[in-house]
Amino acid sequence: MRFKKNKDMIQLSNIKKVFCSEEIETWALREVNLEVKQGEFVAIMGPSGCGKSTLLNILGLLDNPTDGTFILNNRDVTTLSENERTDIRKGLIGFVFQSFNLIDDLNVFENIELPLLYMDITNKERKLRVEALMDKMQMSHRRRHFPNQLSGGQQQRVAIARAIITNPEIILADEPTGNLDSKNSNEVMNILQGLHQQGTTIIMVTHSQHDASYADRIINLYDGQVMDQVEL
Structure with missing residues (x-):
């Protein structure tokens, strides 16, 4: 059963992102308007270079937009400082990434535990949760193994565990199966679907x-713009 959607978790209004290098301007996003409901599963698709990862970085507060308004959980977060x-x-x-982003010198337990240290x-309590x-x-059974001793699928399960150990309201996934075989x-994807059914908001590139x-809705990007949205 799909989680009943409630309030708008995310509201983007006329979001633009421009990268400047010397005298060259590169438009990564052009007037993106988007709303994501609490508990919704949204997939973002489009060709390479269309702005998908840039959009995910803004949604994840890893970067600020050049212009526009970003409301997250009823708070304007458009121009916040890094801190x-x-x-x-x-x-x-x-966050869940294609490249897993595990720390090589930490074992499975320690990688999952890392966000709780902050x-x-x-x-x-940390031990019990991990x-x-x-x-x-x-x-x-792999708790003391290091990333280079794990298969790709095992590494991604550890990465997902690290992402959800703090019980976040939102999961942002950037090509989470890009380095994995079909099995x-x-x-x-079944793990992400399970989190979605428990009420977690998921946005996946x-x-x-x-x-x-697996998503409720597909958003198609092209040249930094939302071209269309498809309800599933």
């Missing part, structure tokens, strides 16, 4: 029509 953006991201947004919780999530992700891709079929 302000970092404070909001904690506990609100989890929160005011006890060592005992243990429970490793069990859910079927990674308990592991399906496993990762993908080139895969199959992966996009």
Whole structure:
């Protein structure tokens, strides 16, 4: 059963992003208007260079837009400082990347635990939360293994566990199955679908029509603009 959608979690109005190099301006986003409801699963598709990752960076408060308005959870976050953006991201947004972005010198337990080290919780609670999530992700038997000792699918499960260990309201996923075979891709998408059914808002950039079929809505970008939206 789909999670019943409530308030607007995200509202983008006329968002623009321009990158300047010497005297050259490159328009990555042009007047993007977008609303995402709480608990919605949205897939963003489009050709390489169309602005998908730039849009995801803005949604994840990794960057500010050049112009326009960004309302997140009823708060205007358009022009926040880096420190302000970092404070909001904690506990609100989890990130999943194509390249996994695990820390090579940390084992499975330590990689998953990492976000909790920046929160005011006890060592005992951290251990309990990590243990429970490793069990859910079927990674308990790999707890002391390092990333280079894991398969691609196992690395992505660890990356997802690290992203959701703080119970974020929003998951942003950038090509989460891009480095995986079909079996592991399906496993990762089933995990994301499960999170969505529990009420997590998910925004995913993908080139895969199959992966996009898990979403409630597909947004097609071209040349930095929203060309159309398809309800599934």
